Amino acid sequence: MKYNPNKIEKKWQDKWYKSDIFYAKNGSKSKKFYLLAEFPYPSGDGLHVGHCRSYTALDIIARKKRMEGYNVLFPIGWDAFGLPTENYAIKKGIHPSVATKKNTDTFRRQLKSLGYSFDWSREINTTDPEYYKWTQWIFLQLFKNGLAYKSKIAINWCSSCRIGLANEEVVLGKCERCGTKVEKKEKEQWLIKITEYAERLIKDLDLVDYLEKIKIQQKEWIGKSEGSLVKFPTEGIDNFIEVFTTRIDTIFSCTFLILAPEHKFIDRHKNKIQNIEEVLEYREKSKNTPDAERTNEERAVSGVELKGIKAKNPATGEEVPVWTADFVLGHYGTGAVFADAHDKRDFDLAKKQGIPLRTSIEPADKNIAVKVKTLEICFEGEGILYNSMQFNGLSSAQARSKIISWLGEKGMAQNKTNYKLRDWVFSRQHYWGEPIPLIFCSKCGWQAVAEKDLPVKLPKVKKYKPTETGESPLAEIKNWINVKCPKCKGKAKRETDTMPNWAGSNWYYLAYAFAKNGKYNWDDKKIKYWMPVDWYNGGMEHTTLHLLYSRFIFKFLWDIGAFPKSIGPEPYKKRASHGMVLGEGSVKMSKSKGNVINPDKVVKEYGADTLRVYEMFMGPFDQMIPWDAKGVVGARRFLEKIYKLFNRKKLNKSNAGIELKKIMHKTIKKVSEDIGEMKFNTAVSSMMEFVNAWNISDKDLSEKDSEDFLKILSPFAPHLAEELWFGAKFKGLCCNQKWPKYNTKLIEEEKFLLIVQINGKVRDKIEAKAGILEKEAKNLALSSEKIVKWMEGKEPKKIIFIYKKLINIVI
RNA sequence: GCCCAGAUGGCGGAAUGGUUUACGCGUAGCACUUAAAAUGCUAUGAGCUUCGGCUCAUGUGGGUUCGACUCCCACUCUGGGCACCA
Numbered sequence: 001m002k003y004n005p006n007k008i009e010k011k012w013q014d015k016w017y018k019s020d021i022f023y024a025k026n027g028s029k030s031k032k033f034y035l036l037a038e039f040p041y042p043s044g045d046g047l048h049v050g051h052c053r054s055y056t057a058l059d060i061i062a063r064k065k066r067m068e069g070y071n072v073l074f075p076i077g078w079d080a081f082g083l084p085t086e087n088y089a090i091k092k093g094i095h096p097s098v099a100t101k102k103n104t105d106t107f108r109r110q111l112k113s114l115g116y117s118f119d120w121s122r123e124i125n126t127t128d129p130e131y132y133k134w135t136q137w138i139f140l141q142l143f144k145n146g147l148a149y150k151s152k153i154a155i156n157w158c159s160s161c162r163i164g165l166a167n168e169e170v171v172l173g174k175c176e177r178c179g180t181k182v183e184k185k186e187k188e189q190w191l192i193k194i195t196e197y198a199e200r201l202i203k204d205l206d207l208v209d210y211l212e213k214i215k216i217q218q219k220e221w222i223g224k225s226e227g228s229l230v231k232f233p234t235e236g237i238d239n240f241i242e243v244f245t246t247r248i249d250t251i252f253s254c255t256f257l258i259l260a261p262e263h264k265f266i267d268r269h270k271n272k273i274q275n276i277e278e279v280l281e282y283r284e285k286s287k288n289t290p291d292a293e294r295t296n297e298e299r300a301v302s303g304v305e306l307k308g309i310k311a312k313n314p315a316t317g318e319e320v321p322v323w324t325a326d327f328v329l330g331h332y333g334t335g336a337v338f339a340d341a342h343d344k345r346d347f348d349l350a351k352k353q354g355i356p357l358r359t360s361i362e363p364a365d366k367n368i369a370v371k372v373k374t375l376e377i378c379f380e381g382e383g384i385l386y387n388s389m390q391f392n393g394l395s396s397a398q399a400r401s402k403i404i405s406w407l408g409e410k411g412m413a414q415n416k417t418n419y420k421l422r423d424w425v426f427s428r429q430h431y432w433g434e435p436i437p438l439i440f441c442s443k444c445g446w447q448a449v450a451e452k453d454l455p456v457k458l459p460k461v462k463k464y465k466p467t468e469t470g471e472s473p474l475a476e477i478k479n480w481i482n483v484k485c486p487k488c489k490g491k492a493k494r495e496t497d498t499m500p501n502w503a504g505s506n507w508y509y510l511a512y513a514f515a516k517n518g519k520y521n522w523d524d525k526k527i528k529y530w531m532p533v534d535w536y537n538g539g540m541e542h543t544t545l546h547l548l549y550s551r552f553i554f555k556f557l558w559d560i561g562a563f564p565k566s567i568g569p570e571p572y573k574k575r576a577s578h579g580m581v582l583g584e585g586s587v588k589m590s591k592s593k594g595n596v597i598n599p600d601k602v603v604k605e606y607g608a609d610t611l612r613v614y615e616m617f618m619g620p621f622d623q624m625i626p627w628d629a630k631g632v633v634g635a636r637r638f639l640e641k642i643y644k645l646f647n648r649k650k651l652n653k654s655n656a657g658i659e660l661k662k663i664m665h666k667t668i669k670k671v672s673e674d675i676g677e678m679k680f681n682t683a684v685s686s687m688m689e690f691v692n693a694w695n696i697s698d699k700d701l702s703e704k705d706s707e708d709f710l711k712i713l714s715p716f717a718p719h720l721a722e723e724l725w726f727g728a729k730f731k732g733l734c735c736n737q738k739w740p741k742y743n744t745k746l747i748e749e750e751k752f753l754l755i756v757q758i759n760g761k762v763r764d765k766i767e768a769k770a771g772i773l774e775k776e777a778k779n780l781a782l783s784s785e786k787i788v789k790w791m792e793g794k795e796p797k798k799i800i801f802i803y804k805k806l807i808n809i810v811i
Numbered sequence: 812g813c814c815c816a817g818a819u820g821g822c823g824g825a826a827u828g829g830u831u832u833a834c835g836c837g838u839a840g841c842a843c844u845u846a847a848a849a850u851g852c853u854a855u856g857a858g859c860u861u862c863g864g865c866u867c868a869u870g871u872g873g874g875u876u877c878g879a880c881u882c883c884c885a886c887u888c889u890g891g892g893c894a895c896c897a
Contacts, residue, residue: 213815213892220814220893227897245897301895327895337897345895420896540891617835619823624890628823634835682825685834692834755830760878762830800877806829810877
């Protein structure tokens with residue numbers, strides 16, 4: 001009989017998916033385990049082998065946990081709103097929902113063809129009105145709690161997609177999706193106050209078990225910096241210009257101020273700035289400089305003085321000039337800085353424009369100190385203060401707190417914490433997203449749609465294309481837009497913007513707790529039972545987007561009591577991440593390179609189990625790894641060997657070998673531990689070693705050992721394990737069995753290879769009893785011919801003995 | 812520029828203070844075959860060798876240690892993230 005995976009796999013998948021064996025049981029008394037894999041965006045390209053890698057890994061964990069007696073929730077669904085589907089629909093002239101249906105059907109078929117043990121009864125779809133009813137409900141709660149507001153802001157505008165982009169969607173000044181240069185455009189947008197949660201989003205990372213690099217990336221993205229606000233009086237104009245600084249210890253060297261070109265001070269005092277035309281011209285120029293060009297490191301600093309404007313340094317009482325320069329950002333801090341010789345950009349600008357400079361921080365290195373004082377080089381580090389009145393001689397750190405309290409007493413300075421994180425632009429001018437459930441009334445302002453009227457369904461339109469003006473296509477459907485104001489019943493209009501991609505994935509982990517066959521009945525009890533997620537796996541690319549957003553939304557829902565408080569303020573207990581699968585030669589897989597591996601083809605040619613085993617074996621799970629078509633063959637050979645051994649040497653109990661049993665138990669130990677640590681590659685290799693040992697042995701496996709082997713194989717190659725389990729006439733389904741335990745006694749070896757070193761170099765290897773101590777080991781070593789030769793008659797100076805490992809003789 | 816991760820045979824990798832190169836791929840030889848494929852077995856880091864072995868090798872240079880792929884310092888390169896953040 002030949003191993004025929006196509007036949008075997010279909011058979012077992014039918015059996016599994018027609019039953020409820022992979023269904024999670026709400027409220028079961030067994031210990032729950034919620035294992036979450038990021039749900040896919042169902043693109044028209046179908047499943048990627050990268051999806052298979054992470055889903056196989058999690059499927060292995062889910063199957064093992066189930067065998068260990070946990071009540072496992074391992075769900076799947078579709079994050080289906082978004083631009084690619086919309087663009088596809090526009091191109092093909094079909095409704096995006098039709099494209100979505102087609103794509104999800106493909107994904108579902110592909111995922112099932114790989115035998116994943118998802119709970120398909122809880123499948124979710126973010127584009128289902130029953131689902132987005134809750135997405136809209138969450139938005140309304142944000143709105144009602146004052147966390148959603150509309151504001152005219154300069155947004156990142158992609159002229160090709162005709163869409164406003166969140167900062168997170170701009171990569172190196174280009175649109176993340178299409179690569180077009182992003183422009184600045186003023187537009188009314190809905191924003192969400194994620195910044196109010198900045199501190200908690202940092203602090204609560206202490207409560208969770210995330211990979212350290214994920215925590216670091218989140219913290220860096222939020223970008224907390226502690227400093228102070230300092231007032232620079234501007235007599236006769238405004239009262240003062242306020243600046244943010246983390247280096248108030250350098251204030252005595254401040255010789256000028258710099259404002260961001262867009263700073264409102266300039267607008268307020270146009271008539272007082274003598275060279276206002278020049279200043280406005282500079283502002284226009286900097287506005288049109290795309291961020292991409294700013295990344296040019298060699299770009300020289302530029303700036304313009306606001307002539308006729310002076311400010312007073314609150315520390316020295318000196319009058320200093322005020323400049324504007326585009327390296328000062330309007331949206332960070334107060335949009336204004338004080339400038340001095342201890343900042344590289346300030347230093348460069350001053351040198352270039354002939355602005356006077358003065359130093360006040362002395363570096364520890366005397367040679368550098370000389371060059372700093374003569375303004376030959378710019379010193380940005382910390383040191384000892386001079387030129388700083390009563391603060392002379394203090395270190396930078398000491399001086400900072402003293403200067404703040406000194407200026408603070410005069411009302412000129414205070415402590416201040418700043419974050420790089422900005423509020424989240426939440427509206428999109430596109431069709432294929434959740435409508436924002438708000439109504440604008442010219443009398444009453446923005447009003448929430450009544451909760452009983454949710455969902456606000458997407459209306460049918462003829463054209464999905466964004467309009468020339470950049471407005472959403474919904475803006476053209478008059479009978480949908482025009483509604484009554486929920487408050488005064490007068491004429492009002494619906495918001496026509498839709499929500500961004502992230503809206504649906506902000507809360508989907510909650511949906512799985514209560515979703516059933518396409519119905520979404522929010523259920524506190526079920527949420528309480530399943531949440532938080534025990535183990536969440538996804539890509540590193542979502543660390544600063546989805547992961548941060550969803551943590552924020554969860555915290556918000558927790559705050560307003562949308563589910564029981566006892567769950568705690570964090571949605572995910574543990575977060576791990578997988579490495580990408582690259583094309584051969586370590587380049588990214590892409591259609592244009594023609595190196596995309598289609599999982600369907602691999603399944604057809606080699607079988608699902610082969611694909612699963614190969615993707616686990618190819619390398620460490622968290623690392624990027626190139627696809628190797630030849631490597632797939634190795635996985636297939638491994639499975640074939642197992643199939644042959646089970647059929648050829650079918651359970652010859654009388655010939656069972658104790659040596660094989662020992663290796664079996666070592667393998668159980670290794671595989672059990674490795675799965676928990678996501679070291680799937682070494683788990684597979686240890687099973688390969690076992691099979692090799694069995695193959696060359698003239699003994700066979702006992703019935704118990706065969707059972708155990710199939711059980712540990714089954715998470716990796718579930719179809720083959722099931723087939724062989726059935727073929728051996730074992731009871732029930734293999735995937736329903738109890739995970740095997742290893743016997744410690746069987747793992748202990750009676751003998752070992754004693755490594756004998758002389759001066760740390762291996763000179764002999766002697767087989768010895770496992771229990772021997774130093775004395776016996778020494779005798780054994782010194783009686784070896786080779787060792788005697790190497791000793792050259794010398795006496796050992798020192799002997800190091802490591803139990804069960806080696807003996808090192810130092811001469 | 813800053814932060815994080817990494818560098819081991821022809822290739823993917825294993826080993827986290829104690830036999831470097833497990834497992835897999837590839838390659839070579841042998842067996843089976845009319846032949847090929849498939850399969851099985853054997854060999855496979857480099858150099859030297861009197862065929863007993865010896866020497867060298869985990870990016871580079873130092874250090875700690877009886878002993879370093881592993882720990883420490885400096886550097887080079889590769890990948891990822893952030894970046895005019897005051």
